[in-house]
Amino acid sequence: xxxxxxxxxxxxxxxVGKSLYDRGYVxxxxxxxxxxxxxxxxxxxxxxxxxxxxxxxxxxxxxxLDRAGVQIxxxxxxxxxxxxxxxxxxxxxxxxxxxxxxxxxxxLTLRGVWSEHDIVPAITPYYVMKVGHVPLxxxxxxxxxxxxxxxxxxxxxxxxxxxxxxxxxxxxLGPQVWNETPSxxxxxxxxxxxxxxxxxxxxxxxxxxxxxxxxxLRQQFKVKW
Numbered sequence: 001x002x003x004x005x006x007x008x009x010x011x012x013x014x015x016v017g018k019s020l021y022d023r024g025y026v027x028x029x030x031x032x033x034x035x036x037x038x039x040x041x042x043x044x045x046x047x048x049x050x051x052x053x054x055x056x057x058x059x060x061x062x063x064x065l066d067r068a069g070v071q072i073x074x075x076x077x078x079x080x081x082x083x084x085x086x087x088x089x090x091x092x093x094x095x096x097x098x099x100x101x102x103x104x105x106x107x108l109t110l111r112g113v114w115s116e117h118d119i120v121p122a123i124t125p126y127y128v129m130k131v132g133h134v135p136l137x138x139x140x141x142x143x144x145x146x147x148x149x150x151x152x153x154x155x156x157x158x159x160x161x162x163x164x165x166x167x168x169x170x171x172x173l174g175p176q177v178w179n180e181t182p183s184x185x186x187x188x189x190x191x192x193x194x195x196x197x198x199x200x201x202x203x204x205x206x207x208x209x210x211x212x213x214x215x216x217l218r219q220q221f222k223v224k225w
Contacts, residue, residue, distance in 0.1 A: 005041035009182075010059035013046060016182040020100065021055025025193060029053050031100040031174070032078040035182060036088050038095075043067045047084065049075035079143040086148040087178055090155045093164060094178035096185040101174040104196040109136070109171045111204070119169045120199045121208035122225070127195045128214055129223050131188055132166055133158065139171040151176065163224050167192055 013033050020026050031054050034047035044066045048057060052075070063077035069085055071077055084097045105119075113119040116136045122128045135154050140147050151168055158165040166188050167177040175192060179185040199206060209217075217223045 002041040006037060006046070006064070007059065009035050009037065009041075009046055010062050012182045013048065013062060014057040014059055016098070016186050017048065017054035017057045020098075020186065020189075021053065025102050025189065026054045026100045027103075031098070032080050033096070033098050033182065034078075034081065034084045035096045036094070037064075044072075045069070045081070045085070045088075047077050047081055050078045052078075082145060083148045083151065083176065086152050087155070087176065090152050090159075091165065091178055093166075093180055095180050096182045097176060097178045098182075098185045098189050099174060099176050100189060100193075102189070102193040102196075104193055104200060105169060105175055106172060108196045108200060109169065111200070113169070114199075114204075120195050121206070122214060123199060123206045123208055124195060125209065125213075125217055126191055128209065128217050128225055129221055130191045131195065132225060133163060134167045134169055134175070134192060135165075137168050137170045139173075142173065 013035060017033055029051045032048045034045055037044045037046060044064065047063050049061060049063055061075045063071055063074040065071050065077060069081060080099055087097050088094050108119060113136050114121050117133065119134050119136050137147060137150050154168055155165050166179060167175050169175050175189060177185055177189040179188050214225055218225060
Protein backbone atom coordinates (compact mmCIF):
# COMPACT_ATOMS: atom_id res chain seq x y z
CA UNK A 1 0.00 0.00 0.00
CA UNK A 2 2.74 2.48 0.91
CA UNK A 3 4.59 1.94 -2.39
CA UNK A 4 1.32 2.50 -4.24
CA UNK A 5 0.68 5.78 -2.44
CA UNK A 6 4.22 7.02 -3.05
CA UNK A 7 3.98 6.11 -6.73
CA UNK A 8 0.72 8.07 -7.03
CA UNK A 9 2.25 11.09 -5.31
CA UNK A 10 5.28 10.90 -7.60
CA UNK A 11 3.05 10.83 -10.68
CA UNK A 12 1.04 13.77 -9.37
CA UNK A 13 4.17 15.87 -8.77
CA UNK A 14 5.25 15.20 -12.36
CA UNK A 15 1.78 16.04 -13.71
CA VAL A 16 1.63 19.33 -11.81
CA GLY A 17 5.20 20.21 -12.78
CA LYS A 18 4.51 19.67 -16.47
CA SER A 19 1.29 21.66 -16.29
CA LEU A 20 3.05 24.62 -14.67
CA TYR A 21 5.90 24.45 -17.17
CA ASP A 22 3.69 24.12 -20.23
CA ARG A 23 1.69 27.19 -19.20
CA GLY A 24 4.68 29.37 -18.39
CA TYR A 25 4.44 29.47 -14.60
CA VAL A 26 8.01 28.14 -14.44
CA UNK A 27 10.91 28.23 -16.87
CA UNK A 28 14.25 26.51 -17.29
CA UNK A 29 15.28 24.68 -14.13
CA UNK A 30 13.60 27.13 -11.76
CA UNK A 31 11.08 26.15 -9.12
CA UNK A 32 10.43 23.02 -7.12
CA UNK A 33 7.62 20.90 -5.73
CA UNK A 34 7.53 18.78 -2.59
CA UNK A 35 4.92 16.66 -0.84
CA UNK A 36 4.69 15.30 2.66
CA UNK A 37 4.23 11.53 2.56
CA UNK A 38 1.39 10.48 4.90
CA UNK A 39 2.45 8.46 7.93
CA UNK A 40 0.39 5.45 6.83
CA UNK A 41 2.45 5.43 3.64
CA UNK A 42 5.76 5.52 5.49
CA UNK A 43 6.17 9.23 6.23
CA UNK A 44 8.90 11.52 5.00
CA UNK A 45 8.98 13.67 1.88
CA UNK A 46 9.22 13.68 -1.89
CA UNK A 47 10.82 16.68 -3.61
CA UNK A 48 11.98 17.54 -7.10
CA UNK A 49 15.76 17.21 -7.62
CA UNK A 50 18.10 20.18 -7.66
CA UNK A 51 18.31 21.91 -11.07
CA UNK A 52 15.49 19.76 -12.47
CA UNK A 53 13.15 21.21 -15.10
CA UNK A 54 9.59 20.85 -13.83
CA UNK A 55 8.38 20.19 -17.37
CA UNK A 56 10.42 17.00 -17.72
CA UNK A 57 10.28 15.30 -14.34
CA UNK A 58 10.66 11.53 -14.04
CA UNK A 59 8.89 9.85 -11.09
CA UNK A 60 11.78 7.52 -10.27
CA UNK A 61 14.23 10.42 -10.09
CA UNK A 62 12.30 12.42 -7.50
CA UNK A 63 14.19 12.66 -4.23
CA UNK A 64 12.64 10.69 -1.38
CA LEU A 65 13.64 11.58 2.17
CA ASP A 66 12.79 10.15 5.55
CA ARG A 67 11.10 12.07 8.38
CA ALA A 68 14.44 13.56 9.44
CA GLY A 69 15.18 14.79 5.93
CA VAL A 70 17.81 12.16 5.15
CA GLN A 71 17.68 11.21 1.48
CA ILE A 72 17.02 7.55 0.79
CA UNK A 73 16.48 7.45 -2.99
CA UNK A 74 16.30 9.49 -6.19
CA UNK A 75 18.47 12.32 -7.51
CA UNK A 76 19.92 14.95 -5.19
CA UNK A 77 17.15 16.88 -3.44
CA UNK A 78 16.49 20.56 -4.07
CA UNK A 79 18.27 22.94 -1.69
CA UNK A 80 14.88 24.37 -0.65
CA UNK A 81 14.00 21.20 1.26
CA UNK A 82 14.83 22.79 4.63
CA UNK A 83 12.39 25.63 3.99
CA UNK A 84 9.68 23.23 2.87
CA UNK A 85 10.18 21.10 5.98
CA UNK A 86 9.74 24.19 8.16
CA UNK A 87 6.49 25.03 6.37
CA UNK A 88 5.22 21.48 6.91
CA UNK A 89 6.11 21.66 10.59
CA UNK A 90 4.12 24.82 11.30
CA UNK A 91 1.31 24.94 8.70
CA UNK A 92 -1.18 22.23 9.56
CA UNK A 93 -2.89 22.19 6.15
CA UNK A 94 0.37 21.93 4.20
CA UNK A 95 0.77 18.60 2.42
CA UNK A 96 2.34 20.06 -0.74
CA UNK A 97 4.61 23.08 -1.24
CA UNK A 98 5.25 24.66 -4.64
CA UNK A 99 7.92 27.27 -5.34
CA UNK A 100 8.12 29.07 -8.68
CA UNK A 101 9.76 32.13 -10.17
CA UNK A 102 6.44 33.22 -11.72
CA UNK A 103 7.25 36.30 -13.77
CA UNK A 104 4.35 38.60 -12.84
CA UNK A 105 4.94 38.04 -9.14
CA UNK A 106 8.68 38.64 -9.45
CA UNK A 107 7.98 41.72 -11.58
CA LEU A 108 5.67 42.94 -8.82
CA THR A 109 8.47 42.84 -6.24
CA LEU A 110 10.76 44.78 -8.59
CA ARG A 111 8.17 47.54 -8.99
CA GLY A 112 7.11 47.56 -5.36
CA VAL A 113 4.49 45.46 -3.60
CA TRP A 114 1.27 46.93 -2.19
CA SER A 115 2.42 46.38 1.40
CA GLU A 116 4.68 44.02 3.30
CA HIS A 117 1.61 42.25 4.73
CA ASP A 118 -0.31 41.95 1.42
CA ILE A 119 1.76 42.01 -1.75
CA VAL A 120 -1.39 42.80 -3.76
CA PRO A 121 -4.72 44.20 -2.56
CA ALA A 122 -7.89 42.09 -2.48
CA ILE A 123 -9.09 43.08 -5.96
CA THR A 124 -11.11 39.93 -6.77
CA PRO A 125 -13.37 37.69 -4.67
CA TYR A 126 -11.47 34.56 -5.64
CA TYR A 127 -8.23 36.06 -4.42
CA VAL A 128 -9.86 36.49 -1.02
CA MET A 129 -11.44 33.03 -1.12
CA LYS A 130 -8.65 30.93 -2.64
CA VAL A 131 -5.42 32.71 -1.69
CA GLY A 132 -5.79 35.05 1.27
CA HIS A 133 -3.13 37.32 2.69
CA VAL A 134 0.35 36.94 1.15
CA PRO A 135 3.15 38.73 3.04
CA LEU A 136 6.52 39.69 1.59
CA UNK A 137 9.70 37.93 2.71
CA UNK A 138 12.72 40.27 2.45
CA UNK A 139 15.40 39.36 -0.05
CA UNK A 140 17.88 36.64 0.86
CA UNK A 141 20.14 34.72 -1.54
CA UNK A 142 18.68 31.46 -2.91
CA UNK A 143 18.88 28.65 -0.36
CA UNK A 144 19.59 30.98 2.58
CA UNK A 145 18.39 29.23 5.74
CA UNK A 146 17.27 32.52 7.34
CA UNK A 147 14.21 32.49 5.07
CA UNK A 148 12.80 29.53 6.99
CA UNK A 149 12.85 31.53 10.23
CA UNK A 150 11.02 34.44 8.60
CA UNK A 151 8.39 32.19 7.03
CA UNK A 152 7.80 30.36 10.30
CA UNK A 153 7.19 33.66 12.10
CA UNK A 154 4.75 34.76 9.41
CA UNK A 155 2.78 31.49 9.63
CA UNK A 156 2.66 31.67 13.42
CA UNK A 157 1.58 35.32 13.35
CA UNK A 158 -1.24 34.54 10.93
CA UNK A 159 -2.34 31.55 13.01
CA UNK A 160 -2.49 33.71 16.14
CA UNK A 161 -5.03 35.88 14.30
CA UNK A 162 -7.06 32.86 13.19
CA UNK A 163 -6.13 33.39 9.54
CA UNK A 164 -4.33 30.47 7.88
CA UNK A 165 -1.50 31.42 5.52
CA UNK A 166 -1.30 29.66 2.15
CA UNK A 167 1.57 31.56 0.55
CA UNK A 168 4.44 33.98 1.02
CA UNK A 169 6.34 35.95 -1.61
CA UNK A 170 10.12 35.93 -1.52
CA UNK A 171 11.45 39.26 -2.78
CA UNK A 172 12.99 38.98 -6.28
CA LEU A 173 12.70 35.19 -6.27
CA GLY A 174 9.11 33.99 -6.26
CA PRO A 175 6.27 32.57 -4.20
CA GLN A 176 6.19 29.64 -1.82
CA VAL A 177 2.64 28.25 -1.91
CA TRP A 178 1.18 25.34 0.06
CA ASN A 179 -2.07 23.47 0.39
CA GLU A 180 -3.54 20.03 1.08
CA THR A 181 -2.74 18.45 -2.32
CA PRO A 182 -0.50 19.21 -5.31
CA SER A 183 -3.52 20.22 -7.39
CA UNK A 184 -4.90 22.56 -4.71
CA UNK A 185 -1.46 24.12 -4.18
CA UNK A 186 -1.21 24.65 -7.94
CA UNK A 187 -4.66 26.28 -7.97
CA UNK A 188 -3.59 28.66 -5.19
CA UNK A 189 -0.43 29.55 -7.11
CA UNK A 190 -2.42 30.16 -10.31
CA UNK A 191 -4.84 32.50 -8.57
CA UNK A 192 -1.97 34.39 -6.93
CA UNK A 193 -0.03 34.86 -10.19
CA UNK A 194 -3.16 35.87 -12.12
CA UNK A 195 -4.04 38.44 -9.45
CA UNK A 196 -0.54 39.93 -9.74
CA UNK A 197 -1.02 40.04 -13.51
CA UNK A 198 -4.32 41.92 -13.18
CA UNK A 199 -2.81 44.33 -10.69
CA UNK A 200 0.16 45.14 -12.93
CA UNK A 201 -1.93 45.36 -16.12
CA UNK A 202 -4.12 47.91 -14.40
CA UNK A 203 -1.06 50.03 -13.58
CA UNK A 204 -1.44 49.02 -9.92
CA UNK A 205 -4.44 51.31 -9.58
CA UNK A 206 -7.43 48.97 -9.19
CA UNK A 207 -9.58 49.59 -6.14
CA UNK A 208 -9.62 46.80 -3.53
CA UNK A 209 -12.88 45.18 -2.56
CA UNK A 210 -14.66 47.12 0.15
CA UNK A 211 -14.76 45.91 3.74
CA UNK A 212 -18.47 45.16 3.31
CA UNK A 213 -17.80 43.08 0.18
CA UNK A 214 -15.15 41.05 2.02
CA UNK A 215 -17.48 40.63 4.99
CA UNK A 216 -20.11 39.25 2.62
CA LEU A 217 -17.60 36.69 1.36
CA ARG A 218 -16.80 35.77 4.97
CA GLN A 219 -20.44 35.19 5.76
CA GLN A 220 -21.52 33.45 2.55
CA PHE A 221 -18.45 31.27 1.92
CA LYS A 222 -16.99 30.98 5.45
CA VAL A 223 -13.86 32.76 4.27
CA LYS A 224 -11.14 33.55 6.81
CA TRP A 225 -9.55 36.90 5.96
